[in-house]
Amino acid sequence: MDGKKERAGRSSGSSGGQRVTLTRIAEELGVSAMTVSNAYSRPDQLSEALRERIFETAGKLGYHGPDPVGRSLRRQRTDVVGVLYSNPLSYAFDDPAAVSFLGGLSSVTEEADLGLLLVSATGGGLVAGRDPRAAAQAAVDGFVIYSMSEEEPLLKGALDRRLPAVVVDQPLKDGVPFVGVDDEAAARMAAKHLLDLEHERFAIVSFALSADGREGIADLDRQEQAAFRVSHLRLRGYRAALEDAGLPWSKVPVYECPGSSKELGRRAAEGLLSSQRRSTAVLVSSDQLALGVIEWATGHGLSVPEDISVVGFDDIPVAASANPPLTTVHQDHAEKGLLAGRMLIAQLRDKGLPGTGSLPTDLVVRGSTSVPRKP
């Protein structure tokens, strides 16, 4: 015998410690294992009477249905979808956009009777010599890759397995179906709104351009080399709009935050708005950051939008009820989850490779923007 580990379990009732399997039940009744299997998985292949007897002894022996792992091995599928998220998984639950996305995704997987396995990008902490393959070794039928960095080792590990997959937002990968929005056009729209209000002094708050955790003003070089597609495109959009209006981009400070939270937003505001001749318009590439910017501003005697207009990006649920309500670029994160889920399931069902799913965005004008105060 192999594993001799003593089961701690309160040996409840009839059977001792030994693991109960299909075969065990079969022996007990003098039928074949196949028949027991059928009792659970294909009821039409048995007489009702036998099926009953099987369930009965199963109950008596403490057997509660086919072991999922054995079944998965044999059937060559797990009925589980893996979700890959950039950075510590627990961050996802602090990010309202990610939460909405997962909500949408889960409603599809749920309906399709698939489990949702959240796979950590950084399990095991920083254990030296940790195999980057490890995290990709999940027992899943396919992956939803949510907004990952191009360079994330986990990504390669997952894609190498050549399972069905869908990438959301980033990165773009040949042959892998993709879901996203037109980030550049959306950002352009946001900037255009402020330009229409006749703002002239702009500042930008961006989330991470690369995964190196840098924080602070990002120069042109760094902007160009952004590893995060989404950050890059949003910057491009802002830039295009400003340049179209004849404003020199080189004079627009871009503050890079290594994440997306209120706290980082406050710090960005501090870095950007402390100066004498401060900006009147701030374009922010996420709502959480934008809310942080607003907090810092109001906390320092500046009023929004009278002194400073702020535009966010994402339209997370709290944006509407913030104070002031946040003007922002709306995108439907839950819908994105739905779509990604459907595209993955299509592949699982052998419906072939879906192409690219693009979702609309629109600008939601609320209370955080207005014409600049006259000088």
Next chain:
Amino acid sequence: MDGKKERAGRSSGSSGGQRVTLTRIAEELGVSAMTVSNAYSRPDQLSEALRERIFETAGKLGYHGPDPVGRSLRRQRTDVVGVLYSNPLSYAFDDPAAVSFLGGLSSVTEEADLGLLLVSATGGGLVAGRDPRAAAQAAVDGFVIYSMSEEEPLLKGALDRRLPAVVVDQPLKDGVPFVGVDDEAAARMAAKHLLDLEHERFAIVSFALSADGREGIADLDRQEQAAFRVSHLRLRGYRAALEDAGLPWSKVPVYECPGSSKELGRRAAEGLLSSQRRSTAVLVSSDQLALGVIEWATGHGLSVPEDISVVGFDDIPVAASANPPLTTVHQDHAEKGLLAGRMLIAQLRDKGLPGTGSLPTDLVVRGSTSVPRKP
């Protein structure tokens, strides 16, 4: 040969359609399968040179490490923790308390290198004849059971498997470690706060007492028979405090909501506060409901707290920044997740059965409560 399904895959490079396995690599190199296995799982058992050669041909043939399912079967563990949530899984992502909880839980599982599998209570919609066992058939090493109804069939299915498990909030089950707070004392504290402010006309908004989806005023009978432990205890706490103050419970209307959302809160408020001689104090058993109550009130010309004081329960993140900021019972949901995770992992590691983990609560007084307006 068994499965004849044609792989859709773009047959990338060297190898054809055939699945690549450990054995295949072994044959290719003329070594034993065991050695290949060791190359991945126990590097110290090989010469570095051989290991390199193995990885090389593995790469060439498109093999990317041991199959997780085969591995799980053999090792008798999956390194995955299952999370059971009451009702459609997607609701969890709409519930800030659940989201915080999952955040805490995920940070522990992540650190322990465990995957987190979200298991749906109601997969496959309402397909008739659906096996309630199905959802419990996840390939996991243990379960975190989050706030489920006592009667949920899924619960029985999961517990029957006798895997390590931890129950959070409800239901209480013999022999299953439990994490929660003292809901009754906390509710009492909330009621006491309003009594101290000299309120006398109370109304209660509770979330579900049973899983039958009923909505509306719940009579004493229904209150007593609540299937949800948490709802029951909170009501008991409110009641005890009011009765201690000499207020007759029978005159206090209890509105039951079949869930926890702003929308349901608005409906409850409508049901409770439309009357002539309305209450001045509303005790609500969740923050989301409380925020809905406030919205309804302010939307109908009542001001909070001047006309009506409202106390919530949970202290979800938005409570502090709501308008007015919500007075509520604070509990640390993320910490609850951490604790539940740790208690489950302790079992997985054979550290024996942990007992009960109890977390503190405290009342956070903010702007939604004050003395009642003089009549």
Next chain:
DNA sequence: TTGTACGCGTTATCAT
């Protein structure tokens, strides 16, 4: 350091 033998628990196929 490497190889042999076997079993983990299930189910598809084909036969009866």
Next chain:
DNA sequence: ATGATAACGCGTACAA
């Protein structure tokens, strides 16, 4: 309606 056989892909125990 039921059974025999043979994998599914891997890893433990032990021998060499």
